[in-house]
Amino acid sequence: MREVAIIGVGETKFGELWERSFRDLGIEAGFKAMEDAGIAGDDIDAMFVGNMSADRLIDQEHIAPLIADYSGFGERNLPSVRVEAANASGGIALSQAYMSVASSVHDIVVVGGAEKMMDVGEESAAEILASTADQEWEAVFGATLGSLYAMMARRHMNDFGTTKEQLASVAVKNHLNGSMNPDAQFQRAIKLEMALNAPMVADPLGVFDCAPLSDGAAAVILCPWEDAKKYTDSPVKILSCGQAGDYMALHDRPSLTRMDATIEASKKAYKYAGIGPNDIQLAEVHDAFSISEIMAIEDLGFFEKGKGGKATEDGETALNSKISVNTSGGLKAKGNPMGATGVGQAVEMTLQLRGEAGDRQVKDAEKGLIHNIGGTGSTCIVHILGRGN
Amino acid sequence: MTVGIVGYGGYVPKYRITPDNIGKVWGVDGAARGKGLGIQMKSIPSPDEDVITIAVSAARKAMKGCDVCPDDIGAIYVGSESHPYAVKPTATIVSEAIGAAPDLTAADYEFACKAGTAAIQTCMGLVLSDMVKYGMAIGADTSQGAPGDPLEYSASAGGAAFLIGKENMIAEINHTVSYTTDTPDFWRREGQMYPKHAGRFTGEPAYFKHINACSHKLFQAMGTKPDDYQHAIFHQPNGKFPLRIGKSMGFGPDQMKYGLLTPIIGNTYSGAVPLGLTNVLDHAAPGDRIFVMAYGSGAGSDGFDITVKDSIEDYRKGDWCSLDCSNQDLIYLDYANYAKFRGKIKMGGV
Amino acid sequence: MEVARFWRENQSRYNMQGKKCGACGIVYFPPRDLCPKCRRESIGKMEKLKLSGKGKIISYTVVHDGLPAFSMQVPYTMAIIELEEGPKITGQIVDVKPDEVKIGTEVEAVFRKLGQEGECGVIHYGYKFVPKE
Structure with missing residues (x-):
């Protein structure tokens, strides 16, 4: 296995991008990443695109060659692959690309992630998101994605005494971080009361406990570590990746208050990187809902099970604290364009490890973890990235 | 003849609205209107309830109470004037949902408010002729009155199911008679949402004439008089008609107290007499005799003479589900929510 | 047209028919052909088994932003229920x-409507739950 570097990153702004089409978004992110890496189209061997539901969101199947074509690769007959793993599509696209470079199948690979969600109404979007849970045995009976996470939250509150204030403190922190990220959908800090008094989505989760619907795209360029210095002075190394799965439906899992896929995926990632949770200074975790950030920071080993809410409330996950969590604003404030989300996490982590994250820069960031979930936790992908030397 | 009821179950949705709430919207003294009709409140189906769910709920209760294998049911008939499908039988879904499919015959009936009793008669015939071992007869409705129409104060939802057979009877049906004419007192044309009625024509030439004629046929056939019955159940489009006709024949309020549910649940149409019968069976003593007289617009009456058997006591000690319409868990709706529940609000299309 | 997709699950959605593993005895609902x-x-060895439909709530939520098929019932309560038989x-x-749900x-x-394929389409039925009397 070869070591693999990230040599270029790019992303669009995340948000309600009414004037931009799906292909506009994919191309912008891809071009930015290629420019960042200083490479030409002829250098690229393959493209992996994370996308959750272009078929239902924009009526387009087969989007990988579409993006490749409009990125100028039509003449080059570039191989391209769409990767789908619900909200983890981007993270899994990254891992697939990583493996293709590590295994020497490809040298230079573009990893894209793109989702255009605002072209359908909110009700349709809710149906599509619910279908990332088990359509036949959860969504058919009325379960939205939010309602399933709400049941995790209810149980977490019941079992560990987690409070609504602690849930809301996730949003407060992530909005503060988002206010320092020019690509974020919400660049505005909020007060705890605002989150606490927001309308309910699925009790106990209110509007500020839920990531928004977003349009957006992100891209990163991978190459073998040994070649990275040819393209950039500040390559970031992919130290490891670990993926795990679980029962499709939430109700089939042994516990509602932990995600075994996160536990297993991170165990693998830590093992391959030869480090542990204490070696990580910052993490982009999957906060599609406030409870998912609290469960993630527990399941990733940053905090003891049941203590994630209190840790967040106590500021232990704020910027430059014990561990900086979701410096980008997370899915909550940066935005959650499903297939782009996991790739966007890699963009943020690369900027942080290069020291280019501006006002939200984590001091002395050496090693960072990114964590991306599909559905209610039936897919989890964890990557650990390190500052290049 | 030896045929009767082996199991029974009734189901009434939990939601209610009072006449006062309805009248307020239409500028009518609803409380007075309710008093005039003898209706204190009426049941409303939840948005996820319809004749199929009501029929299944009632049928499952009937099966729970008796020890009959669903495979032994040879026929299922569901009488209703508000089947959710114009084409596609309610009875097939009930058959699957109680585990009786596929070895049986099934069909839906419609005869205004007496489709359920017509189903009982059909099952009696099939059982007596040994064509089937058991037959399931169900009457259920989620009827609607047009907004502002007097029917809106009474049209409600509910249904009851009876397993008819020769073995393990808890009540024997001694005899049944019918009386049928072409009398257009009430109707609903294909494709129309709400029924139409002929105002006061629904009274004397329709309800009263048919019930009187059919009742006299039954008295004559059985050689009985009102005093011979402990219970009487008449079709009950409102709370007043059944009391009036019963009294005119010589039935007293005590004989009618269990069989008259319209004052607290409204008129459940095809479910009305069947539900009254379930409530009587919940309370009747062994040996009690029951006079049953259904009426369906259009028009016709079905009469039944029933004797409760000793086995009803064991039945009520078992897994029996009584009809408790007076339970504490009722949920009262205002007119806006009632209109929403009943699809009376024009929604934006998709 | 989703008719067949719904129809083939009717036995499980109407009558809660699950499966029991003949090897270890664990009961599965919805039915599985392989015991995990x-x-x-x-x-x-996976044998058909009809479940009682009785159980207790292990978590719940009141849904305010619901799916379109349930818009008439908003806010509605969803729950994860542990059935008597295990699943x-x-x-x-x-x-x-x-506030009655804990x-x-x-x-x-109970047997209720789950949804329909528009005003003209087929109606889907299946289980929902009510507090035990």
Whole structure:
């Protein structure tokens, strides 16, 4: 296995991008990443695109060659692959690309992630998101994605005494971080009361406990570590990746208050990187809902099970604290364009490890973890990235 | 003849609205209107309830109470004037949902408010002729009155199911008679949402004439008089008609107290007499005799003479589900929510 | 047209028909042809089993932003229920005021409409739950 570097990153702004089409978004992110890496189209061997539901969101199947074509690769007959793993599509696209470079199948690979969600109404979007849970045995009976996470939250509150204030403190922190990220959908800090008094989505989760619907795209360029210095002075190394799965439906899992896929995926990632949770200074975790950030920071080993809410409330996950969590604003404030989300996490982590994250820069960031979930936790992908030397 | 009821179950949705709430919207003294009709409140189906769910709920209760294998049911008939499908039988879904499919015959009936009793008669015939071992007869409705129409104060939802057979009877049906004419007192044309009625024509030439004629046929056939019955159940489009006709024949309020549910649940149409019968069976003593007289617009009456058997006591000690319409868990709706529940609000299309 | 997709699940959605692993005895709902615990051992040994529909709530939520098919019932209550026979399932709790539902509340299955394919399409039926009387 070869070591693999990230040599270029790019992303669009995340948000309600009414004037931009799906292909506009994919191309912008891809071009930015290629420019960042200083490479030409002829250098690229393959493209992996994370996308959750272009078929239902924009009526387009087969989007990988579409993006490749409009990125100028039509003449080059570039191989391209769409990767789908619900909200983890981007993270899994990254891992697939990583493996293709590590295994020497490809040298230079573009990893894209793109989702255009605002072209359908909110009700349709809710149906599509619910279908990332088990359509036949959860969504058919009325379960939205939010309602399933709400049941995790209810149980977490019941079992560990987690409070609504602690849930809301996730949003407060992530909005503060988002206010320092020019690509974020919400660049505005909020007060705890605002989150606490927001309308309910699925009790106990209110509007500020839920990531928004977003349009957006992100891209990163991978190459073998040994070649990275040819393209950039500040390559970031992919130290490891670990993926795990679980029962499709939430109700089939042994516990509602932990995600075994996160536990297993991170165990693998830590093992391959030869480090542990204490070696990580910052993490982009999957906060599609406030409870998912609290469960993630527990399941990733940053905090003891049941203590994630209190840790967040106590500021232990704020910027430059014990561990900086979701410096980008997370899915909550940066935005959650499903297939782009996991790739966007890699963009943020690369900027942080290069020291280019501006006002939200984590001091002395050496090693960072990114964590991306599909559905209610039936897919989890964890990557650990390190500052290049 | 030896045929009767082996199991029974009734189901009434939990939601209610009072006449006062309805009248307020239409500028009518609803409380007075309710008093005039003898209706204190009426049941409303939840948005996820319809004749199929009501029929299944009632049928499952009937099966729970008796020890009959669903495979032994040879026929299922569901009488209703508000089947959710114009084409596609309610009875097939009930058959699957109680585990009786596929070895049986099934069909839906419609005869205004007496489709359920017509189903009982059909099952009696099939059982007596040994064509089937058991037959399931169900009457259920989620009827609607047009907004502002007097029917809106009474049209409600509910249904009851009876397993008819020769073995393990808890009540024997001694005899049944019918009386049928072409009398257009009430109707609903294909494709129309709400029924139409002929105002006061629904009274004397329709309800009263048919019930009187059919009742006299039954008295004559059985050689009985009102005093011979402990219970009487008449079709009950409102709370007043059944009391009036019963009294005119010589039935007293005590004989009618269990069989008259319209004052607290409204008129459940095809479910009305069947539900009254379930409530009587919940309370009747062994040996009690029951006079049953259904009426369906259009028009016709079905009469039944029933004797409760000793086995009803064991039945009520078992897994029996009584009809408790007076339970504490009722949920009262205002007119806006009632209109929403009943699809009376024009929604934006998709 | 989703007719066949729904129709083929009717036995499970109407009558809560699950499967029991002949090797280890664990009951599964919805039915599975392979026991995740016994895997190869369970092949050919998964027996049909009708569940009682009785169980208790292990978590719940009141849904305010619901799916379009349930818009008439908003806010509606969803729960994960642990059935007597062991399996856990997701279902709607109906005919309740939101504050009547708690973790531990005992419920039983009822037969209700799940949705329909538009005004002209087929109607889907299946289980929901009410508090046990």
